[in-house]
Amino acid sequence: VSDGLSERVHRAATNLGYRANVSARGLRLSRTMTMGVVFERMDAPVYLDILTGLTAAADEIGYSILVANADADPDRQRHFVRQMYERRVDALLLSGLRGTVRGELEPFSRAGIPTLGLFGRDRDARDIPVAISPQEKQLTTILARLKELGHRKVMYLGGVGALATRWKILQNAAADVGGLALEQCLMPFETPLPELRDRYAQVFESHRDATALFVHSWNIAAMNAALRVRGETIPDDWSVVTFTDSRYTAALNDPPLSALWIDSVEFGRQTLAIIEDWLAGTPPPSVNLLDLAVWHETESIGSARPR
Amino acid sequence: VSDGLSERVHRAATNLGYRANVSARGLRLSRTMTMGVVFERMDAPVYLDILTGLTAAADEIGYSILVANADADPDRQRHFVRQMYERRVDALLLSGLRGTVRGELEPFSRAGIPTLGLFGRDRDARDIPVAISPQEKQLTTILARLKELGHRKVMYLGGVGALATRWKILQNAAADVGGLALEQCLMPFETPLPELRDRYAQVFESHRDATALFVHSWNIAAMNAALRVRGETIPDDWSVVTFTDSRYTAALNDPPLSALWIDSVEFGRQTLAIIEDWLAGTPPPSVNLLDLAVWHETESIGSARPR
């Protein structure tokens, strides 16, 4: 066909408002140009960051994203994984895989559809390849730095439940460094601020040999409140480090807190790059370490106060 | 067919791993059981809440959600709206419609596909029906309450840009109440905390007749820091009220802040209910007011300090 004719036809099609039907094409080609994302839960800003990275990278290669939230319910997780198969997604991303969906994954593996687990730091599941952001290396660096500043006892203020793995990683890093005692104070995430504040104030009183704090971002407000009650300040009385995996919980403290930071948007992007290679014929290894943790030191840490 | 046979066939189908192909069914029925959501941007936790409500309500009626993030780029917004049509979504939800997508909406209106705009509080666009959470009523209540407590000048600490509409609404409410002066201090959201803190400290110094603060949730940390610098406390020196549209930014202050709270998860749910009615044959009015704003008073407000 001549260029001129081709152009005229295209123009006419556009004017008439013709738009190709992607599902019909998908049926014919058995490629839907759609990927499914099933989040085990969606109740923290980090999931929005991951989704932002995933959707941006997917769009770059012409894919759309179907999103589902299992809301911490294994039955719903199974339901959505099955739904993604019924919609014949070309790839499936699963966060927080707990082994509950194994049966529903079978059609995917039989059909050779790429299926990748997204884990911030867990590394137990082995049914399908997983993408993980390791933090051990940076934690070792941080603990060594605290030791250098004279700290000998570090306390972790965290939440019970899903994030307990962080405590394990912290222990491993402390063992690597040596000569550092570690203590934890885990409280349910639902604890009201006044109660959390009073609990922390008690803990600070009864652990006067501790001089440094690791604090989960959800607990920063309560920590600040407890310090205010006790008239203690950062970094004179306590050196403080926080974990953060989201843009929204970072750097809003006074003074800004030293942080072990993971760029979850980038995590989403790199995860999708793994899928892209897989679709192109290169399956990933069973564990994909995305080295995204960054140590950001601020004036919130300093020399250990004398005890 | 007898019940027994039917059951045996179903069991056999399940055992063989048969799963209906939803796109094929969609092609036949010209219903894809899919809805598209195009967010103008996705850089705040409120979008995750809305998405949570939308996906939950969609699943209840058998629909899946395709999600896209235009990342504040009108070209990308157009691109995704077109993409949603090409995928023949049964309904389209658009956040932050700026009139830039008008042309791409034409196929939707021609095909009679429900298309709804999601706006927290804006009410300018009129191309398509919109869902809005009005706040005027509650703001009037709050300002009247502050006046009753002896406050005569209220300051708004906010960010420049999209949320400027909040300032307008605040002014209207103040006009309703009468006898209250209103002042604003708008700063770019990117302002680093120390700069914002110092700026607020200056503002507090130069507006000694103001006794109450409305503060956007992004600016709470800087406000606290400025108060600390000046040795002022809540509610003795300042009565403080915040706006919040997300689970993640609420109630983490000490003392907990009085808040005008919008449940954005519920906003997503109710928005989808509008779509559901529309699909069932009842189109919505051009403006849908979802009355979700709730006034939550805490000890962060009290009598105006003498000036």
Next chain:
DNA sequence: CTGAAAGCGCTTACAG
């Protein structure tokens, strides 16, 4: 090079 036909996996209307 061009155009008509087959077929992707469903559902529904229709004939037997």
Next chain:
DNA sequence: CTGAAAGCGCTTACAG
């Protein structure tokens, strides 16, 4: 009641 056929909107292999 049962079974075969038509057709949704595409793409590709094939015949002309």
